[in-house]
Amino acid sequence: MKFISIAVKDFKELIRDRRGLFFILLFPIFFMMIFGFAFGGMGDNNTPHNIAVVNLDQGTINSTGSNVNFGNNLTAELQDQNYPQNNDVKLFNVTTTTDSNAKDLLRTRTVDAELVIPANFSDSVQSLINNTIQSSTGQTSSASTSTNKITSTLTISGDTSYIGFGVAQGTLIGFLSQYQQGVVTAITGAQPVQYINTSVQSVAGTTSFTEFDFLAPGMMVFAILLLATTVAAILTREVESGTLLRLKLSKMRSFDLLFGGLIPWSLVAGAQVVILLVVAIILGLKWQGSVYSILLAIFVGIIAGIASISLAMIIASFAKNDRQAANLGTLIVVPTTFLTGSFFPLPAEYINIFGHSFQIYGILPWTHTLTALRSVLVYGSGWSVVSSDVIISAVLTLILFVIGVFLFSKTRLGAES
Amino acid sequence: MDFMIEAKDLTKRYGDLMAVDGLNIGIKKGEVFGFLGPNGAGKTTSIKMMVGLLRPTSGKVFINGTDVKKIEKGTIGICPQELMLWENLTCKESLNLMADMYEVPKKIRDLRVKKLLSDLFLVEKADTIVSKLSGGMKRRLNLALSVVHEPEVVVLDEPSEGLDPQSRRVLWNYIRALRDEEGKTVILTTHIMDEADQLSDRIAIIDHGKLIRLDTPESLKKEIGEGDVVDLKLSDTSRNQDLINELANEKDVISVVEVKGRINIRALNAVAKLPMMMQTVERLDVQVEDISVRQNTLEDVFIDLTGTGLRE
């Protein structure tokens, strides 16, 4: 089991390399703290949230026989609402449109969130009113059929990886519960029944988010990407110090070297996720998860770690010494982190391939890591929600790994001619 | 005659430079074989090809009759000229790692590592991180790492380069023990005459990639004659040639050569010939800055063969 000896050696080298360790552990924690203090309380920064409203409400006939549309009423309320602490600024910037157009607006991030008012919305509000009247007059015969119609579901959708959405949907849910209460108390004697159900698509959490909640997973991705810098330096040192030549002379195979390295380094990526999660929670991350979500996050982190190791092998194929590897690594890692959207969200850019449109940043495995980590840690999502992102990141990682192994073997493991 | 290592017409060309030029050498089992030559002579290039680390431009190498390309890994242990160490591992960890890489069973490994550490005076430093070792200790560890799998052939490239006298003595004793106690075949390269002389059973003198002479140190020294060397330096070195011409005509003088601005005069019983030499000096009206008499060394052999001292 020669790869185990290599794994043990690599692990020792990693933890004894103070500078490298500082880089991959303390540096992201430091960033995390800066972001924590800077963005921790910045949920409401008094700018209107851009939302698209799709009003499918078909209206209903009220008790006096006239047509009413509570959907229109809700839309108007959304448009009129101001920030509670700043009466000059609107809470929402509302675009009324169709569902398909709203989806386009979401993808271009023209709007942060989409609110769909269902066809039975007026019906359910009217049922509530009727129900209230019936119960107060003692005519309870039709009450049971009416209460079934009371609940209607409003759907909020958006890009869960996008900060704007997180903040907008949190505000929307807050507003809707106020609206519900308002309607209920406007009807004399009505009990505060929950008649509006909000369903946030692919989102389980209903807390309002601060920007820090979105940046914390980004810091984890940054940390995992920084791992590439340290691993590239270690691999280059192996070449530069001649120890790789020593190993090549022995009975060690390329598999032992690369697989042996993969074990400790990817475990470090998993550890980075846990350490940074703890730091983030201390700094006020509204964590939604359970033990299961930590395990899922570690798994996602390990895959991203392997992607970083692959990147490190590519860097080590070209760098002449460990200093150069570290510099080249930083030069590659920082812009890459930026492109994954870890520091701040980027405007969506789509490209068309064979009629399908793709997010161009989606070719980086770490972009999917970020989406998955946000989903798991911030929204508390489970495997079913993040599986597609995890699988895509695993496939992209595999491709990167093959490229890394190929380049490193070709440039560093071949015989001197 | 069966050789442990045999090089046939071994050649390495780098562009226009013939780093090694048609080398034919046979190394016997159980001997210490020295490559002696100045820096850039082609020693490293030669041994790299002989152990299969470097592909020759032409020629062949056989290890125990097998083409070097096909030998089993671990037959040869090579101690490189440069240090090849893991700076963040301890001595013991490094040795254990290399033993594992050569698939040495754990029980044997532990015994061997212990013995190597004691043979090379590294026991106290067994658990010290390599980056905290002195230069001499690093060199000794560098050697230990190359032999932990007990190879049949041990190749040492400039092993005492940068060693303090104490470390050098440890190293020399270890090399002799490799041959005398374990029956290993040892190849070493050096540009230090004394080292080649003290350690080698046979010496190959090479320069400019070519083999100049191959023999035992004793025969090599005898070949250029018995006697001592008077080594003198004139204050005015521009007069060197005049003195050389004069002395060359004296019948008691075996040879006179200029080496790095100094004059080396070889003669039997040189001390008795000093008055004669000083008379010549006075006749030419030149001043002697310093003068010494010493035994014939391998360096003189080298000078005799190549006409120059060791280039640095």
Ligand SMILES: Nc1ncnc2c1ncn2[C@@H]1O[C@H](COP(=O)(O)OP(=O)(O)O)[C@@H](O)[C@H]1O
């Ligand atoms: N990779 C190389 N490319 C070009 N020239 C080289 C290379 N390696 C060695 N040489 C040249 O070959 C000659 C012999 O070098 P080397 O074998 O290292 O000498 P030594 O070990 O005797 O000091 C030198 O002139 C050196 O510059």
Ligand SMILES: [Mg+2]
């Ligand atoms: Mg050399």
